[in-house]
Every structure is written in structure tokens, then in C-alpha cells.
Amino acid sequence: MISQPLRNNAGQLKVSVWRGDESGGRHVDYDVPGLESQTVLDVVTWIQRHSDPSLSYRFACRVGMCGSCAMTVNGVPRWTCRSHVRDVARSNLLTIEPLRNLPVIKDLACDMSAFFEKWDDAMGRFHPTATRGDDVEPIRPGSIGRREADAGIECINCAVCYSACDVVAYKQDYLGPAALNRAWTLVNDVRDAARGARLRAVASDAGCHSCHSHQSCTTWCPIELNPTASIAGLKRQSALAILTGKISLDDE
Amino acid sequence: MIKPHQKHSLWLAALVHRVSGIGLALFLPFHFYVLGLALNDTATLDTFLRWTEHPMLKVAEFGLVLFLALHLFGGLRLLALEFLPWNPAQKTFAALAAALSVFIALLFLLKAI
């Protein structure tokens, strides 16, 4: 922490924080000193240190790498450690709530289980073809498949896209933009052995064909990934695989 | 109500697409019924066609053409997004689709009056 507080020239912030648990909750107002340079996570931390130590929230890296600090800020899902108050506050007002589309554990901390289970459902795990006895496979960085995979590979699992997606909101089992984006990176990985099974998994009713290309995921992804483009790729590849008989959606 | 996370132009394009799609679905049965009159009941059709000369109906027709054009061009944008290699200019395409639709609907209105 900075020992000398920055000059307080931003006035008082009026911060409305959602407090509660799975049984319900309400907004509680806090006055927080505004600073010259201040993130939303700084504001939440200030409240916990100075107003109410029982406030629950999650963070780890504070530099936009771990994906644990996402919350709903003035109605929009954001990574709070890299969202500056001056960019997201409306005339010194901030409303901070847990992410949408995930069950609340307490206050600003959500239960992320469903989000990660869907990564498994979309076959987000790598299925190797080689063993440790084999040579490392040379992958050309400029190859089409590698470029497609690289475009989506940096996902930090923050669930901002999942929280912004309206299809997730009304279709409980929809795999969601992050899991499908992950599946697309693996579909393009030549070292992976499970391409057919993965295309079948993402072509299910809960999969890529339920996406309506609203692009809310792409609009709000903090690191500017493009899940909509990844999902469009899955739509094409899975449709092609079905049409050419490579995969079948019939129950085995 | 439109929520803050939905306030971006491509979500608005999706809303327009849904509203126009439902509008068309509601209108089409009526449209086919009137077309059917040409075969079965020309007298009623003639009365109806005289009735469509009313200016208010021209405005309603303008709305209908607008819906059809918006849904057609918006739908083509979506099909291109999903079946062709990714193009980052989606907002521009959506704006072009909207502009073209308004242009066509206005052209229709000017010819009608």
C-alpha cells in the first residue's frame, strides 16, 4: 500500500455496495475519499479497511492477470483492479455489485463453480497426442491454426464475458463465451487429440449454436479478446463436421 | 429496460433484429390472407385496396418495409459474421445496414405518396 495518501482532489465518492448472501441482500452506502489515481478495487479495499472489515470480496494479483477481482460496477461487469474510478464513476457515484449470472456466496464474492464446470463440459482440457518421450513438436507461429489459437489464448478466466452474456442469463446450461473461446483455441491446436469429441461437445444444445452474436462478451472482455469470433468459428467447424459425417449428434 | 451492460450498438442491432422479426411474423399471416383474397374474393380485395389508399396506411406500409429491410440486411450481416472469416468492422456493417434500410423505406414512401 502507498503509505502517503495521494492528494485528495477528487472529492468524496458515494459508493453503494451490495451486501448479502444467497438468501438476499441490499445496497449499503459508504463515503470513500476520492484520490487522484484510484481503482475500483482500491475503493472496495478502503471500505473493508476503514468502514466495515466484514465486507467480502476477492482479488489476488492487482495487475490484471489472475481474473479474480471481477464485479459489476455501475451495472457493467469489469475487472476492478484495472478499472479506474475516473473512467467508470458517474459524478462521483459508484454502485458495486457481485457479477451477474453466478450465485453469490457473500457480498461481492460469487461462486464460480458453474463457470469452471462449463469449461470442462466444453472440453476445455488439452488432450495430448505425444508423451514425454517424444520430441517437442515444432509449431509455426504464423500458421493459421496457431494464429486462431493465439487470438484467444490469453483469457484470464475473469467471467466478465459470462456475466455480460444475456444467453447465459436465460439459458441456465449455456456453456458461455469463455468456455467456448477456450474450446476454440484447442480445436485449433494441432497437438490436441480430441478435436472430434470437442466439436461434438460444443455443438450440443447448450453449446455454440445457442449464441446470438450479440457481442456483449466481446464488448466488455477486459483484455479485448473476441469470444464472438471464436464461437462463430466453432459454429462453422462443428456444422462442417456434422455435414461431412465426421461427428454425429445422435446419442451413442 | 435496457441494462447498462447492453448499452452498445451491436446489442441494439440484436434488439432491432428481434423486434422486426416478430413484427414480420405477426404481419405475414395477414399478408397471405389478403393475397388469398385475389383468388377467392376479388370484391373484398378491391374494397381493401381502396382502403389502403389512406395516408395513414402508407405510413404503416413504410414501417413494414423498414422492418423487412432492417431484418433482411441485419440478418445478412449476422450470416456473414457467422459463416465468413471474422471481420472487425461489425459496428460499421450494422450502421450501413440500418442506413440502407431507412433509405429503401423512404424511397418506398416517396413513391407511394
Ligand code: HEM
Ligand atoms: C428476408 C430474409 C431474412 C433473413 C436474411 C433473416 C435472417 C435471420 C437470422 C440470421 C436470424 C437469427 C438471428 C439470431 O441469431 O439472433 C433471424 C431470426 C429471426 N427471424 Fe429472420 N430473416 C429473414 C426473414 C424473416 C421473416 C420473413 C420473418 C417473419 C416471419 C423472420 C422472423 C424472424 C424471427 C422472429 C427471428 C428470431 C429473432 C431472435 O431470436 O432474436 N425473418 N432471421
Ligand code: SF4
Ligand atoms: S456473442 Fe454469444 S456468447 Fe457473446 S454475449 Fe452474445 S450470445 Fe453471449
Ligand code: SF4
Ligand atoms: S474471455 Fe475475456 S472476459 Fe471472458 S473470462 Fe476470458 S478474459 Fe475474462
Ligand code: FES
Ligand atoms: S486482482 Fe487479479 S485480475 Fe484483478
